[in-house]
Amino acid sequence: MPTIKIYDPALCCATGVCGPSVDPELTRVATTIFLLEKKGIDITRYNLGSEPQAFIDETNIQELLNTKGTDALPAVMVDGEVKLVGRYPTNGEFAKWAHISVSELTKKETKSKGIELL
Incomplete structure (x- = not known):
């Protein structure tokens, strides 16, 4: 099973999906990560604002930040x-790395049955 690590720029919260104007890309990524976790994929996300030690501990990420600055973020490591x-x-990239079909990363809407009031 692959290990996927995402190194985010400083976000207002763990997912960046908060505040008055939510970036739809961050919503998509948060949903995809949730679906991957439900499938048992080892995926971890680090926020520069709240977990800077993770960026220091990972030599490849530290080198990226030293050479490209925070423009290198987000950065993704696989294995x-x-x-x-x-x-x-x-x-598609998430699916390839996780060895699953991209269709498995599409959250299916479930229709709830309405209640008929008399």
């Missing part, structure tokens, strides 16, 4: 190798 710098992965 210890930097796979993506400066943007979030597409669902």
Whole structure:
């Protein structure tokens, strides 16, 4: 099973999905990570604002920050190798790294049955 680590820029909260104007890209990433976790994929997300030690502890990420600054974030590592710098992965990339079908990362809407009032 792959290990996926996402190194986020400083966000207002763990997912960045908060505040008055939510970035739809951050919402997509948070949803995809949730779906991957439900499938048992080892995926971890680090926020520069609240977990700076994780960026220091990972030599590859520290080097990226030293050479490119925070423009290198977000950065993604898969099994210890930097796979993506400066943007979030597409669902296709997440699926490829997790060895699953991209369709498995599409949250299915469930229709609730209405209650009929008399």
